[in-house]
Amino acid sequence: MNEGFFERAWDVVRQIPEGRVASYGQVARLMGAPRCARQVGYAMHGSPGVAGGVPCHRVVFADGSLAPGFAFGGPGEQRRMLEAEGVGFLSTGSVDMKNFSWEA
DNA sequence: CTTATGACTATGA
DNA sequence: TTCATAGCCATAA
Secondary structure (H helix, E strand, O other): OOOOHHHHHHHHHHOOOOOOEEEHHHHHHHOOOOOOHHHHHHHHHOOOOHHHOOOHHHEEOOOOOOOOOOOOOOHHHHHHHHHHOOOOEOOOOOEOHHHHEOOO
């Protein structure tokens, strides 16, 4: 069951429930690599996308910020998708992790 | 084998 | 508060 590092990251992201967000460090920790947040982000870059079962749009920075410039069709697009799932945002433009951080 | 890169995070100015 | 830098580690060349 040992697949590549990337596929393991996708597997964790796949477990993120709708209307919830997780930070790269959180995903990295759940996959057994708490120091590999960067590699998780890189895995999202190489992810098959939401159509492939990897809701990379639910993965955000540790402070709730979104990935600038590398969103699906635009930085505002990712925020729009999260809002559509019920995720709340702060006036700072970051996700309200205080209430929507994935706990699992 | 070594070097370079990067959708991160923590810390300091 | 925002901006810059250092550290971390997997992948590619």
